[in-house]
Amino acid sequence: MKIVLSLLLIGLFILVSCKNSGDDSKQTVKEWRFQKEIKFDDIAPTGLQTDGEHLWISDAKNNRVIKSDLSGNVLNIYAGIKRPMHLSVYNSKVYVPEYLTDKIKIINGDEIEEFPLKEKPDAPAGVFVNDSLIAIADFYNHRIILQRGNNVLFIGKEGHKKGELYYPTDVSIANNKIYVADAYNNRVQVFDINGNSLKVIGDKDKINVATGIEVTGNNIFVTDFEGSRILIYKLNGELLQIITVHLNKPTDISVYKNVMYVTNFNGSSISIFKKL
Numbered sequence: 001m002k003i004v005l006s007l008l009l010i011g012l013f014i015l016v017s018c019k020n021s022g023d024d025s026k027q028t029v030k031e032w033r034f035q036k037e038i039k040f041d042d043i044a045p046t047g048l049q050t051d052g053e054h055l056w057i058s059d060a061k062n063n064r065v066i067k068s069d070l071s072g073n074v075l076n077i078y079a080g081i082k083r084p085m086h087l088s089v090y091n092s093k094v095y096v097p098e099y100l101t102d103k104i105k106i107i108n109g110d111e112i113e114e115f116p117l118k119e120k121p122d123a124p125a126g127v128f129v130n131d132s133l134i135a136i137a138d139f140y141n142h143r144i145i146l147q148r149g150n151n152v153l154f155i156g157k158e159g160h161k162k163g164e165l166y167y168p169t170d171v172s173i174a175n176n177k178i179y180v181a182d183a184y185n186n187r188v189q190v191f192d193i194n195g196n197s198l199k200v201i202g203d204k205d206k207i208n209v210a211t212g213i214e215v216t217g218n219n220i221f222v223t224d225f226e227g228s229r230i231l232i233y234k235l236n237g238e239l240l241q242i243i244t245v246h247l248n249k250p251t252d253i254s255v256y257k258n259v260m261y262v263t264n265f266n267g268s269s270i271s272i273f274k275k276l
Helices: 002-027
Strands: 032-039 045-050 054-059 064-069 074-079 088-090 093-098 103-108 111-114 124-130 133-138 143-148 151-155 170-174 177-182 187-192 197-201 210-215 219-224 229-234 239-243 250-256 259-264 269-275
Touching: 032 239, 045 088, 045 093, 045 259, 045 269, 088 124, 093 124, 093 133, 103 124, 133 170, 133 177, 143 177, 170 210, 177 210, 177 219, 187 210, 219 250, 229 250
Parallel strands: 045 250, 124 170, 210 250
Antiparallel strands: 032 269, 045 054, 054 064, 064 074, 088 093, 093 103, 103 111, 124 133, 133 143, 143 151, 170 177, 177 187, 187 197, 210 219, 219 229, 229 239, 250 259, 259 269
């Protein structure tokens, strides 16, 4: 009887140990947690990028781009940019899609220049620059313009099927792939560098207007504007986390190391999250 009881106790101990071990492993999974919010008085933040030292904010309502430190203290204001949208920072230059003039402006130090486009978009909503490549979310033409030197490639067309776009608002290039915030199809689409459709992400997750996108080495971050959420995916499309706290109509997102910055269009603020 004692032997049987001892065996039962040993078995129970093993089960409890395994259960505790499983719980511990779950607790070590790092998730993004809210840290603080930066409030602004007269800024309607739409696009956002960080270079690790500064925040670059598109103030669409006031037709300007704001440069601030990481605490939100304004360092410079670049006025006269007609409805700036989703930005890209590359080699110390800030590339700004000017929605109302169909141009891409470049903030280079204290100067504002114009990028020489080979094909004119109709309301550029987002831009991404990487080496010799520039990708533009061509909002009303329902496509991505990919320009490399003098060569131009059009990706997507109006529609709702795989490989088709419906008012794209943001674009990112990573891992030799092109990721698109397919806003009013409520999803993310992935294309290869030649424009071939590879994958649809988020179409089952009830996204309500996918406005902003950020892609890192491991993850895809998407702002769900009407749903006031952030959705975080693996590169293969597996959903990892949904964030709903301290968000108010988020439009864009920028990640630097283990810090995530999110613009709240309705809240006139930026929410900061850290991976813990």
